[in-house]
Amino acid sequence: MNELPRAQFELLPVGRGEEEAARLPEPVPLTVICSPRHGPDRTVAVARRLRALGHAVTVHLAARMVRDRGHLDELLEEMAQVGVEDVFLMGGDATPPHGPYSSAVELLPVICDHPLRPREIGIAGYPEGHPLIDSGSLAEALERKSALASYITTQLCFQAEAVLAWVRETRERGVRLPVLVGLPGVVDRRRLLEISMRIGVGPSLAFLRKQRRLRNLLGNSRVTPDELYEDLAPWLDDRELNIAGFHYYTFNQLLDTWRWASHAARASEEVVTR
Secondary structure, three states, X not given: OOOOOEEEEEEOOOOOHHHHHHHXXXXXXXXEOOOOOOHHHHHXXXXXXXXXXXXXXXXXXXXXXXXOHHHHHHHHHHHHHHOOOEEEEEOOOOOOOOOOOOOHHHHHHHHHXXXXXXXXXXXXXXXXXXXOEOHHHHHHHHXXXXXXXXXXXXXXXXXXXXXXXXXXXXXXXXXXOOEEEEEEOOEEHHHHHHHHHHHOOHHHHHHHHHOOOHHHHHOOOEEOOHHHHHHHHHHHHOOOOOEEEEEEEOOOOHHHHHHHHHHHHHHHHHHHHO
């Protein structure tokens, strides 16, 4: 690797995430999720405050929570005013949709044609599938969205082999966008398990349990992504796979995750330069 891998850190728009972001010693790429409870307006408000701290910010936008075109105009205008140049677009789980957009496929062209279109637009990848969408539909949607998007960020996954297989299959389908691989941050074990099962990463948890590796990953009260990182970092040099770096799901345990990721990246660089 000629440069450190790209790393971004995801925050919840509630709790201590902003407080921890204020304590970071340098600007860091942060992303703010779109909470099903608070919606995209809260996400953009948090992004504004994080930008004021000097951080680059990605706003997660759930298509099913955009009420109408006027609401979208307001969100994109506020993002542009504070210098948010990156939107991560997903469908979301709001049922029924709050407005006319039921999926990222429907909203993405509208954002791309908007006069305040963000410079970067990310879309979601699902190495282990989606609990509510079949694999064929997911693959078709990814191909359609990739023509308009800038990058892909994958759902949290605990199995490096599953991630690599998914990336290879995605490349075989002709999708060439850079991929940020979703990794767990340095987080509380119980919280990670609860959220992982809710968002549909059960297959990789089952794999780890079968291989007796779940105890190593989740045996302590605190989880670190050491083994996953070590398995995936060597593939950052593979031009065909085009894995650009890592997206850390911090669940607001930002400082510990940032420290860990910074150390891991420097250690990888030292290995390469020896």
